[in-house]
Amino acid sequence: xxxxxxxxxxxxxxxxxxxxxxxxxxxxxxxxxxxxxxxxxxxxxxxxxxxxxxxxxxxxxxxxxxxxxxxxxxxxxxxxxxxxxxxxxxxxxxxxxxxxxxxxxxxxxxxxxxxxxxxxxxxxxxxxxxxxxxxxxxxxxxxxxxxxxxxxxxxxxxxxxxxxxxxxxxxxxxxxxxxxxxxxxxxxxxxxxxxxxxxxxxxxxxxxxxxxxxxxxxxxxxxxxxxxxxxxxxxxxxxxxxxxxxxxxxxxxxxxxxxxxxxxxxxxxxxxxxxxxxxxxxxxxxxxxxxxxxxxxxxxxxxxxxxxxxxxxxxxxxxxxxxxxxxxxxxxxxxxxxxxxxxxxxxxxxxxxxxxxxxxxxxxxxxxxxxxxxxxxxxxxxxxxxxxxxxxxxxxxxxxxxxxxxxxxxxxxxxxxxxxxxxxxxxxxx
Amino acid sequence: xxxxxxxxxxxxxxxxxxxxxxxxxxxxxxxxxxxxxxxxxxxxxxxxxxxxxxxxxxxxxxxxxxxxxxxxxxxxxxxxxxxxxxxxxxxxxxxxxxxxxxxxxxxxxxxxxxxxxxxxxxxxxxxxxxxxxxxxxxxxxxxxxxxxxxxxxxxxxxxxxxxxxxxxxxxxxxxxxxxxxxxxxxxxxxxxxxxxxxxxxxxxxxxxxxxxxxxxxxxxxxxxxxxxxxxxxxxxxxxxxxxxxxx
Numbered sequence: 001x002x003x004x005x006x007x008x009x010x011x012x013x014x015x016x017x018x019x020x021x022x023x024x025x026x027x028x029x030x031x032x033x034x035x036x037x038x039x040x041x042x043x044x045x046x047x048x049x050x051x052x053x054x055x056x057x058x059x060x061x062x063x064x065x066x067x068x069x070x071x072x073x074x075x076x077x078x079x080x081x082x083x084x085x086x087x088x089x090x091x092x093x094x095x096x097x098x099x100x101x102x103x104x105x106x107x108x109x110x111x112x113x114x115x116x117x118x119x120x121x122x123x124x125x126x127x128x129x130x131x132x133x134x135x136x137x138x139x140x141x142x143x144x145x146x147x148x149x150x151x152x153x154x155x156x157x158x159x160x161x162x163x164x165x166x167x168x169x170x171x172x173x174x175x176x177x178x179x180x181x182x183x184x185x186x187x188x189x190x191x192x193x194x195x196x197x198x199x200x201x202x203x204x205x206x207x208x209x210x211x212x213x214x215x216x217x218x219x220x221x222x223x224x225x226x227x228x229x230x231x232x233x234x235x236x237x238x239x240x241x242x243x244x245x246x247x248x249x250x251x252x253x254x255x256x257x258x259x260x261x262x263x264x265x266x267x268x269x270x271x272x273x274x275x276x277x278x279x280x281x282x283x284x285x286x287x288x289x290x291x292x293x294x295x296x297x298x299x300x301x302x303x304x305x306x307x308x309x310x311x312x313x314x315x316x317x318x319x320x321x322x323x324x325x326x327x328x329x330x331x332x333x334x335x336x337x338x339x340x341x342x343x344x345x346x347x348x349x350x351x352x353x354x355x356x357x358x359x360x361x362x363x364x365x366x367x368x369x370x371x372x373x374x375x376x377x378x379x380x381x382x383x384x385x386x387x388x389x390x391x392x393x394x395x396x397x398x399x400x401x402x403x404x405x406x407x408x409x410x411x412x413x414x415x416x417x418x419x420x421x422x423x424x425x426x427x428x429x430x
Numbered sequence: 431x432x433x434x435x436x437x438x439x440x441x442x443x444x445x446x447x448x449x450x451x452x453x454x455x456x457x458x459x460x461x462x463x464x465x466x467x468x469x470x471x472x473x474x475x476x477x478x479x480x481x482x483x484x485x486x487x488x489x490x491x492x493x494x495x496x497x498x499x500x501x502x503x504x505x506x507x508x509x510x511x512x513x514x515x516x517x518x519x520x521x522x523x524x525x526x527x528x529x530x531x532x533x534x535x536x537x538x539x540x541x542x543x544x545x546x547x548x549x550x551x552x553x554x555x556x557x558x559x560x561x562x563x564x565x566x567x568x569x570x571x572x573x574x575x576x577x578x579x580x581x582x583x584x585x586x587x588x589x590x591x592x593x594x595x596x597x598x599x600x601x602x603x604x605x606x607x608x609x610x611x612x613x614x615x616x617x618x619x620x621x622x623x624x625x626x627x628x629x630x631x632x633x634x635x636x637x638x639x640x641x642x643x644x645x646x647x648x649x650x651x652x653x654x655x656x657x658x659x660x661x662x663x664x665x666x667x668x669x670x671x672x673x674x675x676x677x
Contacts, residue, residue: 018451183540
């Protein structure tokens with residue numbers, strides 16, 4: 001496999017650290033000057049950027065959370081003026097104050113370079129046909145992957161996840177070699193191919209880059225065995241740009257994180273203390289090259305560990321272990337982040353402002369993920385007329401399905417039957 | 431090749447360099463741009479041993495050189511072309527080059543020194559034509575070429591240039607930058623270049639650092655700095671759109 005940027009991707013550890021220190025100091029100088037949130041939070045702990053002498057001093061800095069990004073809506077976290085911004089992403093519109101990210105031209109170019117690294121890392125060349133099958137609500141991901149593939153010179157075919165039989169035909173007729181998609185789609189493809197009658201041997205697929213939600217080694221084995229491809233993982237973080245933050249190479253020994261662009265840390269999610277390499281904890285990321293929307297010590301909520309040993313592929317940047325768990329109740333299903341607080345808001349609105357007691361049950365049935373919202377019935381939600389009762393169930397079901405972009409089931413249960421300590425019951429084995 | 435980590439320096443009580451970290455890899459041209467008073471010249475002087483460093487490290491090929499005497503730094507293969515040329519005006523071109531090659535004379539004798547001077551004349555033929563002329567009577571561009579030639583006499587591995595385009599006509603600036611670019615391409619010379627003419631510098635540099643009030647605020651490839659709107663506005667001149675709007 002080719003290394004896209006061997007000078008950067010195979011740097012020695014001391015060269016990586018020097019570059020990180022320079023870029024971190026430059027980033028802190030810029031955010032302190034231009035971003036009110038960071039100026040305030042640094043001043044609160046009596047920290048000036050020139051106080052940072054080494055990467056270990058960095059531990060003193062405060063964290064940035066998703067709530068901070070929402071609180072400073074619309075432009076409070078922008079480090080450049082709006083006229084520098086050529087792209088805006090709004091990945092989660094559910095909250096009253098959504099998170100909106102900005103990108104300068106250089107930010108977009110960086111993203112494209114990082115995607116080219118990822119795609120080259122699994123062997124994509126200019127002779128490949130890259131089919132990007134993403135749900136419509138993940139359209140932002142498609143932009144970066146598409147441009148990264150085009151930079152390499154590959155042919156790109158961006159499609160949705162609908163109409164699997166036709167997608168299989170396109171794969172056969174246009175000789176798709178690389179499939180970038182979600183685990184759900186990849187599993188659905190297996191069934192679609194076998195029921196289409198198309199012989200696997202007529203397909204040119206060789207590689208799957210699977211991401212947007214957690215998927216297990218079992219799922220990998222199934223995909224690889226049934227589609228006759230190598231399947232590798234990719235990590236997306238919508239608060240940075242989407243996919244390309246970290247990615248697996250064919251060694252499948254952790255996901256490479258580009259340390260010349262990101263400074264990763266692992267912290268204990270309870271004590272917030274840094275953890276050593278190898279220990280599992282919450283991934284915290286600082287961006288080193290983002291101009292419009294830099295993030296300092298951003299808590300991702302994802303649980304993983306760091307490995308600094310060079311990889312067998314020749315790359316020397318750190319690797320994170322595959323991510324399947326989070327520190328909070330947020331989970332990913334059908335390539336969407338399901339945030340219990342958002343579901344709570346929707347039901348509360350339909351319940352005349354009264355907060356419900358509810359539980360989210362995620363299950364996998366025949367390779368499809370389903371979500372059931374179980375709600376304890378209350379006076380305001382109970383009607384002795386079945387017709388009225390069904391109406392409210394339908395209303396809630398419609399509202400949540402519309403919000404998530406895919407159908408959910410809603411079920412009412414009697415009061416007291418939900419375990420209040422478990423708001424999320426994820427029965428999928430990931 | 432050159433690595434600076436957390437360099438701090440003061441003029442009296444004034445903190446002029448605040449935790450400056452940068453590096454220059456072998457064979458690169460790296461430029462440092464910034465407004466007047468940002469600390470660029472001070473930084474170069476601190477590398478050359480002309481400005482004391484209060485803390486931080488400067489290493490050249492992994493050897494610590496911070497606060498070494500200037501002559502020792504020259505012996506380590508770092509040559510500095512200062513701001514404003516600073517050639518010896520009452521001496522001839524040839525004599526200036528002899529002075530620039532003093533270490534060559536000391537280590538290898540007059541013959542080697544003459545050979546080195548002839549090489550510089552091959553590089554800058556105009557200096558051969560003017561070799562007996564007093565350096566103070568040369569034009570600005572010729573003086574700059576002489577200054578660079580003096581610095582190259584010791585065959586340095588790292589050349590530091592402080593505002594080589596200052597006070598020169600645009601056509602001469604083009605020539606000077608072409609010379610710098612050729613030195614990297616043909617002689618594998620590593621260059622750290624400070625410039626206020628950020629456009630010209632970024633066009634030949636591989637990477638750039640932007641300095642503001644003693645701090646580095648940006649480090650990027652030069653193409654990215656040329657695209658950065660803030661850098662454009664602050665250091666590369668107005669956007670064409672702004673110019674037309676004012677008309």
